[in-house]
Amino acid sequence: MDHIIWLSVLGAVRALDYAMVGQFMVSQPLVIGGIFGALLGDLPNGILIGALIQLLWISIMPVGAYVPPDYTVTGGVTVILTLTLVRQYGFHFGTSMILALGMSIPAGILSGKLDIAARHFNVRLDQRAESLAGKYGLTGIAWANLAGLGPAFLRNFLIYLLWLGPGVWLAVKLSGSMPPQVVKGLGLVFWILPALAFAVVLEIIAKDRAHWWIAAVFFSVGLLLLIWPGEIILALAAALAGATAVVCWRRKW
């Protein structure tokens, strides 16, 4: 129980970085996967889970009044659930990750909804700021501004606590009672999940007619592999060199 509370505190503190304090990107799934992975004794797999989730929601950020689901919470919860299922209960890695991700997506959606509520609540803090400034000067402004961090911390702490307490229990029960076909299905999704992640990246850049570049590099790598079968690294290096040449040739973008 103790470690669930500590992990929830850590998760809630790092969640502040997502939109409220700093935005140094330490809350991103790629980074938090490494931190939780190291704490749970499996650094490489923690980072791998974080990397896959990072790609899935690579372009999602709260911009202005647009508040999307907080998929960094999804990332953190998925890493902890997966590594708990694998290391403590001996379940299969890929299957556990897909099950954990499926369970964690609602956590991110809930965090986003509560973020919207918190931003409405912050209007009250803003309205009180002027009277606080009249009473306490600049210290009053500091209190009003930093008071916004409290609800944000609490909301993510409770979400982590809920998903890591009853959530782990539920995940263990589900993993232990899954029919073999479901296990096979989840295992397959783990292998093809990068395809969905690559499609997300493709969608970001497609508007700049970049798909022609993607096709050019894709077919170049394919062609190089036909010439030198097995030399994957060599083919990738050649494609990268070609791209660099294009950058040098086409100075104006």
Add this chain to the structure above:
Amino acid sequence: MVNTPVFRLTKWTLTAVVWRSFFLQACWNFQRMQNLGFCFAISPVIKALHRAPRARQKAIARHLEFFNTHPYCASIILGVVAKLEEQAAQAGDDEAREAVRVKIGMMGPLAALGDVVYWAMLRPALALVGVSLVLFGDYDQVWLVVLGPICFVGLYSIAHLGLRIGGIFLGYKRGVEIVKELHRFSPQQIARCLSFFMAVMLGMAIPAYPLLKGWRVLDSRMLGVVLMALLVGLMYFGLRRRISVAWLFYGLVGLAILAAYAGLF
């Protein structure tokens, strides 16, 4: 109304502004957005320049007005406003209307610049570099995998901290003149360049992933690559139809389980 004594802002005051600018969105609200964060960030400047309680209250009130921009690019506005507040205080003007006017004028264009360059392109591009290092790294050598998140945060920190720290000092040094220098930046050009970079990375990743993970279809590795390209195309089609990533994921899980029950693999 003469506001005395008047001090010049020191580098320590500006350093305090840099530190406080990290809390710009701590109390983001739907009414006046980043106003509290801006007032909190500019507080060291108000404290240094306005000793008289009335002048200080006026300064607080004018910086509690509506404010919203990109959190990184806000640093430039903070620097320029610090300069204009200093000039106004030295002139004995405790209204500092120019500071308010410039603040309002700069926040829109800088928000657009930051959104296009940082949120839409730089962050995804560097995340893609970090993720590629992880996905294609050698799991027997942990340090190679760790390099992924380190590269992402390290390179991104250079880009955003450079702007956030440099922006305040440069904004203060150049004042309103910085607007002319900002005109030289073309966010679309930067975005196109980063878009090309991401396209190259993706063009390499799509064939490299199935090859490095040993995908085989009918005992052929090249058919594994074709299968991956088809899957990416199919998912992309779904995304273009405005199906969210979460629903695509759940749909994929459902289809895979159905396929397993049907004995297709």
